[in-house]
Amino acid sequence: MPVPDLFLAMMKEEWRMHSTIFGSLGFALFPAVVAVFAFLGSLTLPLFADVLPYDAVALLAHILFLLMGVMVGSFGLMGREFMNRRFGQASLVAYASRSLPVSERRIFGAFLVKDTVYYILLYVLPFAAGFAAATPFIGLEPGLGLLAFVSLALAFLFGLSVVCFLSTLYARSVALLAGTAAVLAVLALTVFQLGAITVSAVLPPYAFFLDPKVEPLAISLLLVLVPAAISVLFVTVDYPDRTKRFANSLDPLAERLRALGSAHFIAKDALDLLRSEGGAGKVIFSFLFPLGLVWVCLRVLIRFIPGIDPLVVFSALLGVISATIYNWLTEFDSFTSYAFLPVEVSEVIDAKLKSYGVANLLPLAVLVLAAATSGGAGTFFPALAAFASVSAYTLAVTVYLTGLHPNVMLYHASVFLRYLLAISPALLLSRGRTKWQAWEMPGY
Amino acid sequence: MGVRQMIEADSLTKEYGNVTAVNRVSFTVTEGELFGLLGPNGSGKTTMIRMLTGQVRPTSGSARVMGLDAAKDPIGVRGLVGIIPEQETPPSFLTAEEYLRFVARIRSLDNVDERCDRWFDLLEFGDKRDVLCKDLSRGTRQKLMFSQAFLHEPRLALIDEPLINLDPIMQRAVKDFLREYVQGGGTVFFSTHILEIAEEICDRIGIIHNGRLLHAGQLEDLVGSGRHLESFFLDLVRGDAGA
Numbered sequence: 109m110p111v112p113d114l115f116l117a118m119m120k121e122e123w124r125m126h127s128t129i130f131g132s133l134g135f136a137l138f139p140a141v142v143a144v145f146a147f148l149g150s151l152t153l154p155l156f157a158d159v160l161p162y163d164a165v166a167l168l169a170h171i172l173f174l175l176m177g178v179m180v181g182s183f184g185l186m187g188r189e190f191m192n193r194r195f196g197q198a199s200l201v202a203y204a205s206r207s208l209p210v211s212e213r214r215i216f217g218a219f220l221v222k223d224t225v226y227y228i229l230l231y232v233l234p235f236a237a238g239f240a241a242a243t244p245f246i247g248l249e250p251g252l253g254l255l256a257f258v259s260l261a262l263a264f265l266f267g268l269s270v271v272c273f274l275s276t277l278y279a280r281s282v283a284l285l286a287g288t289a290a291v292l293a294v295l296a297l298t299v300f301q302l303g304a305i306t307v308s309a310v311l312p313p314y315a316f317f318l319d320p321k322v323e324p325l326a327i328s329l330l331l332v333l334v335p336a337a338i339s340v341l342f343v344t345v346d347y348p349d350r351t352k353r354f355a356n357s358l359d360p361l362a363e364r365l366r367a368l369g370s371a372h373f374i375a376k377d378a379l380d381l382l383r384s385e386g387g388a389g390k391v392i393f394s395f396l397f398p399l400g401l402v403w404v405c406l407r408v409l410i411r412f413i414p415g416i417d418p419l420v421v422f423s424a425l426l427g428v429i430s431a432t433i434y435n436w437l438t439e440f441d442s443f444t445s446y447a448f449l450p451v452e453v454s455e456v457i458d459a460k461l462k463s464y465g466v467a468n469l470l471p472l473a474v475l476v477l478a479a480a481t482s483g484g485a486g487t488f489f490p491a492l493a494a495f496a497s498v499s500a501y502t503l504a505v506t507v508y509l510t511g512l513h514p515n516v517m518l519y520h521a522s523v524f525l526r527y528l529l530a531i532s533p534a535l536l537l538s539r540g541r542t543k544w545q546a547w548e549m550p551g552y
Numbered sequence: 553m554g555v556r557q558m559i560e561a562d563s564l565t566k567e568y569g570n571v572t573a574v575n576r577v578s579f580t581v582t583e584g585e586l587f588g589l590l591g592p593n594g595s596g597k598t599t600m601i602r603m604l605t606g607q608v609r610p611t612s613g614s615a616r617v618m619g620l621d622a623a624k625d626p627i628g629v630r631g632l633v634g635i636i637p638e639q640e641t642p643p644s645f646l647t648a649e650e651y652l653r654f655v656a657r658i659r660s661l662d663n664v665d666e667r668c669d670r671w672f673d674l675l676e677f678g679d680k681r682d683v684l685c686k687d688l689s690r691g692t693r694q695k696l697m698f699s700q701a702f703l704h705e706p707r708l709a710l711i712d713e714p715l716i717n718l719d720p721i722m723q724r725a726v727k728d729f730l731r732e733y734v735q736g737g738g739t740v741f742f743s744t745h746i747l748e749i750a751e752e753i754c755d756r757i758g759i760i761h762n763g764r765l766l767h768a769g770q771l772e773d774l775v776g777s778g779r780h781l782e783s784f785f786l787d788l789v790r791g792d793a794g795a
Contacts, residue, residue, distance in 0.1 A: 351683050351684075351687045352683070352684045352687055353647070353682040353683055353684075354647050354650075354682055354684065355682060356647065356649050356650055356653065356682075357650070358646065358650040358653055358654060359653055362657070372653075372654055372657040372658070376643065376646060376654060379645055379646060379650070380643070380644075380645045383645040383684065384644075384645055440643075440644060440645060441643070442641070442643070442644075444637070444640060445640060445641070445642065445643055447607045447637070448605060448607065448630060448635035448636075448637050448640070449630060449655065449658050449659075450627045450628075450630040450631035450658065450659065451627070451658055452627060
């Protein structure tokens with residue numbers, strides 16, 4: 109089966125999967141919502157220009173799309189789970205490798221191309237179009253819209269290809285992944301310690317947006333193509349070839365969590381997370397990795413915005429990102445499996461919230477670590493308050509809008525719009541709060 | 553002392569948009585009966601079981617199960633009865649034993665060890681108790697679903713396609729178990745499109761097609777009249793389709 113045919117079949121499947129869930133109109137409107145949001149957001153840029161310069165907004169947008177690439181990649185590509193979960197259950201094309209002579213490499217290649225085209229059409233193009241439509245009203249060159257489309261697409265693909273690369277390493281060998289991660293961490297730390305960290309070094313697509321020359325474009329393309337090519341060439345998809353056996357852990361774990369109530373549900377959530385492919389690695393991919401990027405980028409961002417407290421801003425973003433833990437907690441449940449038992453939906457959601465509370469010890473530890481290493485002890489408690497309130501608020505919005513199905517419902521145009529409208533004021537409030545703290549600090 | 557009605561369906565109707573999945577169906581199932589609801593694929597069998605167990609609210613009509621209104625007290629109904637849904641699989645990342653213990657905790661059962669051991673022994677899958685559900689064969693998953701439905705020793709079981717995915721040996725064991733269960737005072741309502749199963753173990757049958765109940769009656773009356781279930785079923789369904 110030629111790759112173009114695979115690609116077309118996957119595109120149709122992806123569209124039909126989403127449109128079946130949300131209705132064709134509901135899903136077709138999703139890019140329109142993104143475009144309108146980008147247009148309206150761009151119109152407000154002059155209002156905030158003295159606090160948030162255009163360059164800083166551009167950097168935030170590139171970080172956002174980088175993270176989207178990471179999310180899309182890590183969501184679909186969890187090493188061995190790639191074929192079983194993503195393809196095996198959700199995509200008929202997956203069966204091509206089982207019933208027809210189509211190699212996994214070919215399927216994976218088509219999958220990458222499909223994700224590239226599909227999500228650029230879904231996210232990047234509407235965002236850039238909304239921004240381009242606003243440029244005449246805010247005194248910017250209309251050509252910036254096209255430039256933004258290219259550089260944001262590169263940022264998205266950078267995130268996607270890096271995650272594909274890491275997941276291929278993981279599928280080959282956990283030790284190889286750990287070794288690579290360690291080398292990258294040491295390199296990053298060394299560069300950071302030397303003070304050689306620059307915007308271009310962190311995010312070449314952003315550098316291309318600021319200065320559209322061949323060099324940053326070439327670096328960006330290399331950062332996209334090389335990891336993607338390696339991941340396709342060395343992809344391996346292990347079908348389950350051994351039976352996993354575990355002693356009963358549900359009861360002992362539930363016993364330890366008894367004080368929380370709904371302990372057996374929380375214990376089940378924990379076992380789902382730990383035993384599903386990737387184990388704790390999922391958290392690294394979808395949580396710690398984006399957070400690390402946010403932290404590094406914030407260190408750059410503070411150069412543009414005087415008076416900002418990076419720890420408090422980081423803690424607010426930490427709160428938003430930590431709410432995605434709820435997506436993981438609902439990822440492995442088939443809720444029809446509760447429908448025939450004497451359990452209320454509200455009871456399951458209640459247990460999920462408790463699981464979320466327990467899982468939030470991880471972002472809390474990250475916050476403590478960030479405060480300790482950045483010398484931000486003085487603002488730790490405001491940062492803690494910002495983290496806790498944003499995390500709780502974002503979770504409440506997610507649960508209210510998506511119930512037990514955040515992984516699919518957030519793609520519904522009206523749900524996503526309400527989500528954005530609900531979350532954005534909280535972040536703005538958090539930013540304003542940061543400014544207030546800065547003004548009150550003597551000597552700032 | 554009168555006969556106890558375990559299920560009373562009164563003009564049950566379920567519409568999905570323009571499609572009427574179940575159309576004004578009324579019947580009763582009495583205690584100690586093994587009732588088989590027969591029908592082709594898509595005839596409304598699964599929707600009927602979902603309404604009887606409060607998983608789906610009827611558009612009109614009502615269903616009382618063990619004296620409880622299934623629409624008003626679905627949790628109460630599901631607490632009393634045992635249910636095996638069609639094509640439902642247990643949670644992927646629990647082992648077989650953990651899943652039974654999970655269900656036992658939801659149902660607040662005691663003597664969990666004994667209950668689990670009994671079903672592992674009866675359905676002969678004790679060697680799989682520590683295997684993740686996602687790694688179990690379809691047949692073993694069905695055994696597990698069977699076990700969870702009877703773990704609390706319900707007096708009424710509602711089963712959607714009871715023998716699906718089971719090998720012939722286990723099919724025999726399940727059929728024998730269901731007969732023993734009914735002889736011991738239990739009641740079974742099950743749906744199937746495999747007529748041989750109904751012919752072998754049912755006391756009473758209902759035949760549903762296009763959401764309408766075309767027939768309900770004692771199986772022995774049919775046998776007594778010299779008719780085979782298969783020809784009776786085909787005549788009814790084809791006649792309804794041509795009507």
